[in-house]
Amino acid sequence: MRANRKKALRNQLIRDDILDAALHLYTRDGYFNTSIHDIQREAGVSIGSIYNNFGGKEAVAKALYGQLVGHMENVVDAIASKHATAHDRCRAVVEVLFDMTERETETVGFILNAKHKEFLPDEPPICSSQPFVKLRDMIQAGIDAGQMRPMDPWVAAACTFGPALRMIHLRLDGMIAAPLPDYLDELWLHSWRTVGVDPVPEGLR
Amino acid sequence: MRANRKKALRNQLIRDDILDAALHLYTRDGYFNTSIHDIQREAGVSIGSIYNNFGGKEAVAKALYGQLVGHMENVVDAIASKHATAHDRCRAVVEVLFDMTERETETVGFILNAKHKEFLPDEPPICSSQPFVKLRDMIQAGIDAGQMRPMDPWVAAACTFGPALRMIHLRLDGMIAAPLPDYLDELWLHSWRTVGVDPVPEGLR
């Protein structure tokens, strides 16, 4: 049993090495500019291992995608259960995204920037994935509760998160030099004025 | 001379056919999922013509990119010279983008959605291209003229156009069923509240 556990652990490590290498290369060079040989070299494993563990290049991307979407979902869930109002929840989402952009740049880049349709044609568009749907529901709940102005939920979502997402894109493209959290208060003050019924609380400006 | 003109015209037509086919296939399937043979078939020309006229697959993309960026630049210039205030200019930009998204879907998709860095590594990022820079200058002018709230120009740009760009992405991804112009008044009313000093004029709500 001991040996089995150790073996399973080693297998998990190999899987993680492959996924880490894939994330790095996919975000840096793009999916199509990354060959299986590149991943194999970067991860320090053999081609055979990649095929045994995943089944091919696309399967690696799919597993990576699932892992990161799951991660995002956990983040959103944690926020939803920690905060009660639409304002606090939405602000926390932006705060976390800004933080992640600095600390887990590649994760954010892969989730937001990559054109998954091009290499994962069977996956639904990222906008209809669980975490994104939960964000929209979060906003709908805010409207129903009278905390956000009554408006089309898509428009509300675009107004709430559009500016922040734009900032993230600009940062990832190297157009913004300063870390995004520096902009959080200013950006959120303006974003929330668009959609919120009540203004941003004093302490958060 | 007559024959030369006619010949030149025919060459131009072939070039346009190739660019049209490339735009269509690149936006529908993505750059890397489109082979030269696909373009050749779609355009109804030979591979030799593509190499003679452009030089290869990447060169086609480059020419296409330049053409569309030039197009966008003309659009922005026309708006800048037609309207005087920051409000009118920015609103006109959003209006034109929404219109274009419906009528020239592929052009907008290629410009906004495509990851040009992946297949045109030598081109600067789209955000630093002429039309985008002009948009930012437009906003800076609005701030200097006291028509927009004093704030970081990147934040201002993100707040002004972020929501609209988000809507365009959602529309291109099929998440929004109605044509974007239907949302223009509502979206702009909220967007401008974020950045404008004076409210949106009565007639445009």
Added chain:
DNA sequence: GTCTATATTCGGATAGAC
């Protein structure tokens, strides 16, 4: 300048030893 036929490279995938 356009076309068809061909060459060459590259990368995804497999076979078989360990």
Added chain:
DNA sequence: GTCTATCCGAATATAGAC
């Protein structure tokens, strides 16, 4: 299960006829 060596198809690019 992992690894190395190999295969094979696809796609870019070229050569040469017209």
